[in-house]
Amino acid sequence: DTEVTQTPKHLVMGMTNKKSLKCEQHMGHRAMYWYKQKAKKPPELMFVYSYEKLSINESVPSRFSPECPNSSLLNLHLHALQPEDSALYLCASSLDPLPRNTIYFGEGSWLTVV
Amino acid sequence: TQLLEQSPQFLSIQEGENLTVYCNSSSVFSSLQWYRQEPGEGPVLLVTVVTGGEVKKLKRLTFQFGDARKDSSLHITAAQPGDTGLYLCAGDPLKSNYKLTFGKGTLLTVNP
Numbered sequence: 001d002t003e004v005t006q007t008p009k010h011l012v013m014g015m016t017n018k019k020s021l022k023c024e025q026h027m028g029h030r031a032m033y034w035y036k037q038k039a040k041k042p043p044e045l046m047f048v049y050s051y052e053k054l055s056i057n058e059s060v061p062s063r064f065s066p067e068c069p070n071s072s073l074l075n076l077h078l079h080a081l082q083p084e085d086s087a088l089y090l091c092a093s094s095l096d097p098l099p100r101n102t103i104y105f106g107e108g109s110w111l112t113v114v
Numbered sequence: 115t116q117l118l119e120q121s122p123q124f125l126s127i128q129e130g131e132n133l134t135v136y137c138n139s140s141s142v143f144s145s146l147q148w149y150r151q152e153p154g155e156g157p158v159l160l161v162t163v164v165t166g167g168e169v170k171k172l173k174r175l176t177f178q179f180g181d182a183r184k185d186s187s188l189h190i191t192a193a194q195p196g197d198t199g200l201y202l203c204a205g206d207p208l209k210s211n212y213k214l215t216f217g218k219g220t221l222l223t224v225n226p
Contacts, residue, residue, distance in 0.1 A: 004156075006156075039153075040200065040219070040221060041218070041219070042202055042204075042216035042217065042218060042219055043157070043202075043216060045213055045214070048213075056213075088154065088156075090156050090157070098206055098207065098213065098214065099144045099145075099206050099207055099208060100144050100145060100164075100206065101206070102145070102147060102159065102162045102206075103147070103159075103204070103214055104159060105149070105156040105157045105158070105159075106156050107155055107156045108154070108155060108156040110154055
């Protein structure tokens with residue numbers, strides 16, 4: 001079973017709201033990722049967690065705040081977003097951090113900021 | 115910077131035709147993944163190739179990894195409307211930097 005589960009599937013939020021995206025995997029994977037994807041473009045890496053510790057932040061604005069409560073869960077807290085942040089947010093995991101590990105993606109959370 | 119040049123960017127064909135998508139780089143990758151993505155959904159893994167010269171088949175899809183592990187191709191035989199989607203190649207770098215290198219994607223439309 002190579003399943004990464006994301007909730008919610010769709011989220012509409014105002015620019016003053018605080019919301020969270022959630023991600024869960026029960027494959028025993030030790031690396032988890034957040035990606036942002038705009039329509040018809042490849043995913044862009046935002047954050048990498050390795051063994052529950054933040055290992056990479058790709059210069060993401062502080063209005064995006066990741067959290068890894070345990071080895072199976074990954075959250076992305078959202079606050080004071082801008083309309084240009086509207087995108088598909090993808091969670092992913094791999095058994096271990098790259099290299100030599102396959103990344104499995106969740107179905108994504110489609111975020112619209114109004 | 116490790117770049118993956120993916121081509122073609124757009125492809126519209128009729129049902130039953132064959133097609134090939136290419137991913138090329140000047141960098142060596144320890145492995146390369148191919149994903150298929152439908153609008154509003156996450157990328158679904160099709161295959162991972164790890165050995166230079168490797169060929170993998172998944173029904174009507176054939177994947178090749180170049181001998182030097184710098185390039186890969188995806189060939190679809192007798193395309194069907196259900197094959198429509200965005201195809202992404204992604205290289206796993208030889209040196210660890212936690213980042214997949216993605217091609218820009220090939221948007222395939224198979225018309226009935």
